[in-house]
Amino acid sequence: MKRSKKAALILMAPAATLLLAGCGEQEQEVHVFHDVDECAAFYHPPAACQAEFEQAQAMHTQVAPRYQNQLECEADFGAGQCETAPERHQSGSFFMPMMMGYMAGQMLNRGNLAGGQAQPTQQAAGGSRPAVPTQPLYKSRDDRSTFRTASNQAVASQPGVARVRPSAVQPQRAQLVRRGGFGQQAAARQEAMRRDARRQRSYGS
Amino acid sequence: MPVVSAVTAAKMKRVKSTPRPGWQAYAESLGFQFHTIDGEPYWDESAYYQFSLRQIEQDLEDVTEQLHAMALDLIPDILADEQKLDQLAIPAEYRDALAASWQRGDPHLYGRMDLVYDGSGPAKLLELNYDTPTSLYETGFFQWVWLEDQLMRGELPAGADQFNSLQDKLEQAFANLALPQPFHFTSVRESIEDKGTVDYLLDIATQSGVDGRYIALEDIGSLDGQYYDLQGEPITGLFKLYPWEFLLEEAFAEQVKTSETLWLEPLWKLLLSNKGILPLLWQKHPGHPNLLESHFDTGKALDKGWLRKPLFSREGANIELVTADGKRLSEPGPYQDAPFIRQRLQPLPMFDGNYTLIGSWVVGDSAAGIGIREDNSLITKDSSRFLPHIILD
Numbered sequence: 001m002k003r004s005k006k007a008a009l010i011l012m013a014p015a016a017t018l019l020l021a022g023c024g025e026q027e028q029e030v031h032v033f034h035d036v037d038e039c040a041a042f043y044h045p046p047a048a049c050q051a052e053f054e055q056a057q058a059m060h061t062q063v064a065p066r067y068q069n070q071l072e073c074e075a076d077f078g079a080g081q082c083e084t085a086p087e088r089h090q091s092g093s094f095f096m097p098m099m100m101g102y103m104a105g106q107m108l109n110r111g112n113l114a115g116g117q118a119q120p121t122q123q124a125a126g127g128s129r130p131a132v133p134t135q136p137l138y139k140s141r142d143d144r145s146t147f148r149t150a151s152n153q154a155v156a157s158q159p160g161v162a163r164v165r166p167s168a169v170q171p172q173r174a175q176l177v178r179r180g181g182f183g184q185q186a187a188a189r190q191e192a193m194r195r196d197a198r199r200q201r202s203y204g205s
Numbered sequence: 206m207p208v209v210s211a212v213t214a215a216k217m218k219r220v221k222s223t224p225r226p227g228w229q230a231y232a233e234s235l236g237f238q239f240h241t242i243d244g245e246p247y248w249d250e251s252a253y254y255q256f257s258l259r260q261i262e263q264d265l266e267d268v269t270e271q272l273h274a275m276a277l278d279l280i281p282d283i284l285a286d287e288q289k290l291d292q293l294a295i296p297a298e299y300r301d302a303l304a305a306s307w308q309r310g311d312p313h314l315y316g317r318m319d320l321v322y323d324g325s326g327p328a329k330l331l332e333l334n335y336d337t338p339t340s341l342y343e344t345g346f347f348q349w350v351w352l353e354d355q356l357m358r359g360e361l362p363a364g365a366d367q368f369n370s371l372q373d374k375l376e377q378a379f380a381n382l383a384l385p386q387p388f389h390f391t392s393v394r395e396s397i398e399d400k401g402t403v404d405y406l407l408d409i410a411t412q413s414g415v416d417g418r419y420i421a422l423e424d425i426g427s428l429d430g431q432y433y434d435l436q437g438e439p440i441t442g443l444f445k446l447y448p449w450e451f452l453l454e455e456a457f458a459e460q461v462k463t464s465e466t467l468w469l470e471p472l473w474k475l476l477l478s479n480k481g482i483l484p485l486l487w488q489k490h491p492g493h494p495n496l497l498e499s500h501f502d503t504g505k506a507l508d509k510g511w512l513r514k515p516l517f518s519r520e521g522a523n524i525e526l527v528t529a530d531g532k533r534l535s536e537p538g539p540y541q542d543a544p545f546i547r548q549r550l551q552p553l554p555m556f557d558g559n560y561t562l563i564g565s566w567v568v569g570d571s572a573a574g575i576g577i578r579e580d581n582s583l584i585t586k587d588s589s590r591f592l593p594h595i596i597l598d
Binding site: 007043159 | 227234235346349350357372373
C-alpha cells in the first residue's frame with residue numbers, strides 16, 4: 001500500500017466547533033447535523049442518521065421552548081421559524097421554534113477516519129444510557145450559524161463533530177419561560193471570523 | 206546501461222468523477238477552510254488522475270529520491286565556493302550561520318519538488334520548494350479522506366490506492382527528530398491558508414508526542430540574542446511557514462546567529478529552495494534525464510522555448526516564458542529584485558484542457574506522495590486547483 005495507514009486529526013477538527021468550556025468534567029464527542037442527508041454526507045450510515053433524527057424529532061415536542069404567542073417566539077427565532085406546540089392555553093396555542101438540526105450523542109466515529117479517534121461512548125454513572133442523549137437543536141434569529149439546545153446552550157457553529165460537557169446538554173421538559181438575548185455575542189464573533197476568512201497572501205510555495 | 210522498456214508508455218488518465226454531495230461542509234468541519242478561495246474552487250474533486258503502480262514507483266517515487274539526493278549532494282560544493290554562494294545571492298553576513306547549520310546536521314523535515322510528467326517519459330524537475338512548501342494538508346489528509354470515502358461509497362474500484370504516505374511519514378519524523386520541547390509553530394497572522402498548513406503540522410506533531418505550540422510570527426519576541434514566546438519563555442525550537450529570504454531581511458534577523466533556536470526548515474535549506482540550485486544541478490549532471498537545462502540569467506532576451514524565473518519566488522510570481530512557437534507569457538509579482546535563472550521550457554502536459562503539475566513530497570529523505578495542481582495557464586499560480594489521484598493497475 002502506497003498510502004498512510006491512518007490519517008487522524010486531534011486538534012484541527014474540534015477546533016472548528018464552538019467548544020463548551022469544561023470544568024473538570026470530561027467532554028464528549030457528539031455529531032451535529034441539519035438533517036439526515038447531511039449526516040449521511042458526513043460519512044455515516046444513512047440508517048443510523050435516520051434513527052437518530054427520529055429520536056431527536058420525538059424529543060422536540062417535549063423540550064422545545066414554549067411561547068404564549070407566535071410574535072414572542074419569532075422575536076427569538078425569526079419570522080416563519082415557529083410552529084404551534086401541542087399544548088393550548090386559554091386564548092390559543094403555545095408556540096415553539098422549529099427544529100433546525102440534531103445532535104447525535106451515541107453515533108460512533110468511523111474507525112480511524114478524519115475527526116479523530118473512535119472513542120467509546122461514555123456511559124452515565126451506574127447506567128447504560130449514553131451520557132449525551134440524542135436531541136433536537138435550534139437556531140436563534142440573531143445567530144443563524146450556531147446550533148443550540150432547547151435550553152439555549154450553544155453546541156457547534158457548523159455541522160460535524162463537536163465536543164460538549166454532558167451536564168450542559170441534558171434535555172429538560174419545556175417550561176413557559178421568557179427567553180431573550182439568544183446569541184448576540186456569538187453572532188459578533190462569528191462575523192469577525194467571517195471577515196478574517198478572506199484569502200490573504202500565503203507565504204508558502 | 207538503462208534498460209529500455211519494450212512496453213509503450215501510456216499517459217496517466219484524467220477521470221471525471223461526481224463530487225461527494227455536501228463535501229464542502231464536511232471539509233470545513235475538518236479544518237479545511239480554504240477549499241474555496243475568493244469564490245473560486247481550490248479543492249476540485251470533479252475529476253481525479255489515475256496512475257499505474259509502475260508510473261508511481263519508477264517514474265515518480267524513485268526519481269524524487271534520486272533528485273533529492275543529488276540536491277543534498279550539492280551542498281558541500283556550494284559551501285566551499287564563495288562564487289556559488291554569490292550566484293545564489295546568499296547574504297554574506299549569514300553564510301557562517303548557514304554553514305554551521307549544515308555542519309551541525311540541523312535536521313530537515315520536508316520539501317516538495319514540482320515535476321512535469323504526463324505518465325510517459327521521464328519526469329522533469331521544475332523546481333524545489335524546500336523551505337516553505339504548501340498544499341500539505343490537502344495532499345496528506347483531505348486527498349486521503351477522499352479516497353477512503355469514495356472507496357466506501359463504491360465510487361472508486363476496490364483496490365484503488367494512492368501515493369500518499371505523507372501523514373504517516375511526518376508523524377514518524379516528528380517522533381524521531383528529538384525536537385526541543387516545547388516546540389513552536391509559526392505563520393503570519395493574516396494568512397488563513399498558512400495557518401491551516403501549520404495547524405495540520407501541529408496536529409501531527411502532537412500525535413507524535415511533541416509539545417507543540419502556535420505563535421503568530423508577529424508575536425515572536427527578541428531579547429539578548431534569543432527569541433521569546435508570549436509567556437516570556439525562550440523559543441528553543443521553531444517551525445516557520447515563512448521564507449528564510451524574508452526572515453533574513455527583517456528586524457530580528459541578527460539573532461538567527463546567536464539564538465539557541467532549532468529551526469525547521471533549517472537555515473541551510475535556503476540553498477535548496479533557491480532556483481539557483483537548478484543551474485548548479487545541471488552543471489554537475491548535464492543531460493540528466495530528469496533535469497531541464499538551466500543557467501544563471503545574463504539578462505539577454507529569452508529565446509523560444511525558454512523561461513526565466515527569480516532565484517526566490519512563490520506561486521508562479523515573476524515568471525516569464527517564450528513558447529516554442531514564439532508566444533510570450535509572463536506573470537507579474539513582487540520578486541523582481543532578485544537575480545534570475547533561465548530554464549529550458551518543458552510545457553506542462555494538458556488533460557481535458559488543463560495544464561497539470563505534479564508536486565512530489567519528500568519527508569526527511571524519503572519520497573512521501575504526490576499532489577496534483579491544475580491551472581488554465583502554463584504557469585501554475587496560487588489560483589490553480591488541487592485534484593486527487595489514485596493508483597490502479
